[in-house]
Amino acid sequence: MKIAIIGGTGDQGLGLAMRYAKIGEDVVIGSRKAEKAENAVSEIENLLGQTNIKNLEGLSNPDAAVLADIIILTVPLQAQKATLDSIKDYVDGKIIIDATAPLSSNIGGSPIEFIEVWEGSAAERTVAILKGKNVDIVSAYSNISSSSLMNHEEDIDCDCLVCGDNNEAKLKAMELVNLLPGVNAIDCGPLSRTRIVEKITPLLIGLNIKNKTHYAGIRITGLDKK
Numbered sequence: 001m002k003i004a005i006i007g008g009t010g011d012q013g014l015g016l017a018m019r020y021a022k023i024g025e026d027v028v029i030g031s032r033k034a035e036k037a038e039n040a041v042s043e044i045e046n047l048l049g050q051t052n053i054k055n056l057e058g059l060s061n062p063d064a065a066v067l068a069d070i071i072i073l074t075v076p077l078q079a080q081k082a083t084l085d086s087i088k089d090y091v092d093g094k095i096i097i098d099a100t101a102p103l104s105s106n107i108g109g110s111p112i113e114f115i116e117v118w119e120g121s122a123a124e125r126t127v128a129i130l131k132g133k134n135v136d137i138v139s140a141y142s143n144i145s146s147s148s149l150m151n152h153e154e155d156i157d158c159d160c161l162v163c164g165d166n167n168e169a170k171l172k173a174m175e176l177v178n179l180l181p182g183v184n185a186i187d188c189g190p191l192s193r194t195r196i197v198e199k200i201t202p203l204l205i206g207l208n209i210k211n212k213t214h215y216a217g218i219r220i221t222g223l224d225k226k
């Protein structure tokens, strides 16, 4: 299974690419510029202390989307529409996992405040942008800090809240999430639940600032207790 990380040159995408490449998954990093994606591959190789990682490559966003079985979108809200427009011809039959958190900082404000999105959430905005396409949108990763992802020698100490309307697509996304060491994927129900989940991200950023750390995350407990 080929995982394309669209906008994978930024903090979140790079962290996900590194984690998945490290455990042997087939990963392609996408960027507006192929050269920038290739540089991101070199950065990961340096960080992992390996050369020529066979299961990792860097391409333009459209070329990455063409090759993908599953797509992870890791761009800021202000880049969401243009980025999706650039790959929309290559998404039919695929799953897109949207990691976007709509933060006030996306429009010049504070990262500890969220902004309302007309469609209800960034993930639902992805659905609206890709209207007419045969694609399943799942929301995940928006509460996992890039610092935890990049800290690849340690497990990631948080759960990942996953939302989606198509159960089969959601289960595939949850399988992928569960490959991240330390992370439990939690099925949070339909995509509209993302309206709640995306708002946790600015809360975590605020907790990071208050506690002078970069690793705040959440755990859901008690789900197995009867």
Ligand SMILES: NC(=O)c1ccc[n+]([C@@H]2O[C@H](COP(=O)([O-])OP(=O)(O)OC[C@H]3O[C@@H](n4cnc5c(N)ncnc54)[C@H](OP(=O)(O)O)[C@@H]3O)[C@@H](O)[C@H]2O)c1
Binding pocket: 007, 008, 009, 010, 011, 012, 013, 014, 030, 031, 032, 033, 036, 037, 073, 074, 075, 076, 077, 078, 079, 082, 083, 099, 100, 101, 102, 103, 141, 142, 143, 144, 145, 146, 147, 201
């Ligand atoms: N960073 C975190 O800890 C974290 C945690 C949870 C969720 N998230 C979410 O994950 C997403 C990515 O976060 P990030 O911190 O990795 O973002 P980022 O570093 O700001 O951007 C990621 C990539 O998106 C592309 N991009 C940035 N601005 C763009 C623009 N104006 N137009 C088109 N493309 C643009 C760039 O790729 P190219 O230049 O290579 O095209 C960039 O490397 C965001 O939605 C964020 O809310 C982040």
